[in-house]
Amino acid sequence: MKAATLGLVALLSSACAGPIAASPEARTARYLASIRGRTAFEEVFVREMPKGGELHTHLSGAVYAESYLRWAAEDGLCARRSPPSIVQPPCDAARDVTGPAIALDVPLYRALVDGLSMRNHSPAMGIGHDRFFDTFGRFEVTRVRYGDMLAEVVSRLARQNTRYVEVMQSLGVGGANRVGHAAGWSDDLAAMSVRVPESAVAAVVADARGRMDAQEARMREVLRCGQPGEDPGCGVTLRYLVQMIRTVPREEVFAQAVAAAAIIEADPRAVGLNLVAPEDDPVAVRDYRDHMRIIDHVTRHGARVNVALHAGELTPSLVAPEVTDDHIRLAVEVAGARRIGHGTDIAWERDARGTLAMMAARGVAVEHCLTSADVILGVRGAAHPWALYHDAGVPQVICADDEGVARSDLSREYLRAVQDFAPGWTGLKALARNALSHSFLPGPSLWERGAINAACRAEAPGAERPGAACAAWLATSERAREQWRLEGALRRFEAMW
Ligand SMILES: [Zn+2]
Numbered sequence: 001m002k003a004a005t006l007g008l009v010a011l012l013s014s015a016c017a018g019p020i021a022a023s024p025e026a027r028t029a030r031y032l033a034s035i036r037g038r039t040a041f042e043e044v045f046v047r048e049m050p051k052g053g054e055l056h057t058h059l060s061g062a063v064y065a066e067s068y069l070r071w072a073a074e075d076g077l078c079a080r081r082s083p084p085s086i087v088q089p090p091c092d093a094a095r096d097v098t099g100p101a102i103a104l105d106v107p108l109y110r111a112l113v114d115g116l117s118m119r120n121h122s123p124a125m126g127i128g129h130d131r132f133f134d135t136f137g138r139f140e141v142t143r144v145r146y147g148d149m150l151a152e153v154v155s156r157l158a159r160q161n162t163r164y165v166e167v168m169q170s171l172g173v174g175g176a177n178r179v180g181h182a183a184g185w186s187d188d189l190a191a192m193s194v195r196v197p198e199s200a201v202a203a204v205v206a207d208a209r210g211r212m213d214a215q216e217a218r219m220r221e222v223l224r225c226g227q228p229g230e231d232p233g234c235g236v237t238l239r240y241l242v243q244m245i246r247t248v249p250r251e252e253v254f255a256q257a258v259a260a261a262a263i264i265e266a267d268p269r270a271v272g273l274n275l276v277a278p279e280d281d282p283v284a285v286r287d288y289r290d291h292m293r294i295i296d297h298v299t300r301h302g303a304r305v306n307v308a309l310h311a312g313e314l315t316p317s318l319v320a321p322e323v324t325d326d327h328i329r330l331a332v333e334v335a336g337a338r339r340i341g342h343g344t345d346i347a348w349e350r351d352a353r354g355t356l357a358m359m360a361a362r363g364v365a366v367e368h369c370l371t372s373a374d375v376i377l378g379v380r381g382a383a384h385p386w387a388l389y390h391d392a393g394v395p396q397v398i399c400a401d402d403e404g405v406a407r408s409d410l411s412r413e414y415l416r417a418v419q420d421f422a423p424g425w426t427g428l429k430a431l432a433r434n435a436l437s438h439s440f441l442p443g444p445s446l447w448e449r450g451a452i453n454a455a456c457r458a459e460a461p462g463a464e465r466p467g468a469a470c471a472a473w474l475a476t477s478e479r480a481r482e483q484w485r486l487e488g489a490l491r492r493f494e495a496m497w
Contacts, residue, residue, distance in 0.1 A: 061402025084115025147218020155233030180255030272306030302336030443477025462488020
């Protein structure tokens with residue numbers, strides 16, 4: 001049956017070739033349509049497809065439980081049976097296992113992988129919100145392995161034909177919280193700026209930069225970058241979003257924002273900030289408006305540094321319905337966010353149409369994290385607001401959020417989009433391009449009103465050695481260089497069909 005179908009596709013392809021050959025894009029679209037509903041074929045397609053970039057991935061959540069357990073064994077940490085977790089030594093002989101024995105005790109190992117992730121969670125168990133967020137505390141002690149964690153993230157992306165990532169990491173949060181605590185809170189944000197002078201966060205900035213240096217050196221060591229047979233992850237462009245934590249007192253959030261902006265200004269590897277931790281947390285709910293005011297004030301409405309915000313990662317049953325009234329709107333209108341993480345509750349916003357129109361008019365992108373929305377909030381398929389955003393003209397990107405905890409990866413997120421929303425090949429290509437158009441890389445876009453910049457328009461898109469004028473223009477824009485690289489990858493991909 002399958003062979004017959006393939007034969008028919010081949011026949012149709014050659015028949016349609018006719019006097020005017022179909023474009024590579026049209027051939028690719030036709031192939032994708034021909035495998036609709038055949039999951040294994042779709043899986044291969046999305047895995048090989050160049051996906052542009054990953055804009056929403058939390059470093060600690062991106063790592064698989066198996067890696068945390070391997071590092072625990074190597075580092076002499078203790079694997080605890082109940083609750084399944086990794087804890088600091090000294091180990092408790094009655095409750096813990098350590099060293100190579102962690103991997104040898106099969107029932108324990110299985111329980112640990114389940115306990116450190118959402119493996120074996122099913123919708124029948126209800127929404128996974130609490131289990132999901134509880135997971136993070138269970139492997140916290142392994143976080144000295146930042147370089148190894150980065151290596152896992154970039155290597156996995158490269159193996160999925162994806163070469164750009166903005167990793168979210170809590171750079172400088174601890175130090176900033178101490179500065180904020182000492183300052184205390186005032187509703188007058190100008191007064192807060194005086195109480196938390198940038199000089200006070202200089203040490204936080206230096207520490208964050210030192211950490212980036214050290215973890216990237218370790219990452220390159222793990223990946224054997226520059227040596228024969230280096231890991232393809234060495235070719236991934238790595239940038240950071242500085243994470244702020246929204247569940248601490250407002251004065252600490254303020255100092256985190258000041259520190260985040262200072263880190264971003266001091267180091268080009270950090271390209272923006274984001275606000276994380278559960279949005280339904282009582283402190284996060286209570287202080288949401290103040291958080292938006294803080295980010296607006298410190299970032300000058302996103303003009304000083306780039307702002308992406310988790311907003312609307314809620315449902316009206318998870319929180320009181322009024323809480324879903326305006327989080328996305330406030331993130332865009334007050335804080336100046338240029339990307340919205342999740343935005344899952346948009347249908348329940350008070351003025352959903354107005355918020356969608358505002359996002360479309362301002363070019364504010366929505367980051368869809370489909371597995372995350374499913375396992376954390378129970379929002380999936382037709383209940384997901386994908387089409388609402390699409391039809392409103394809001395730019396969309398696909399992200400994995402916490403692929404290790406959720407047992408996913410970027411390709412499987414694309415697969416979900418293909419299966420649930422059928423965007424077609426041109427839609428998928430737009431999603432991949434959006435990941436760079438809406439990245440926080442500096443420099444103008446390769447694209448101008450739907451066409452490639454005039455300096456490069458005559459070249460084969462993504463050519464490795466473009467002419468002098470194109471090369472000179474690309475040299476002026478980091479963003480355009482990544483986009484050019486993607487166009488080359490897309491051209492090679494489309495040549496397969
Ligand atoms: Zn997230």
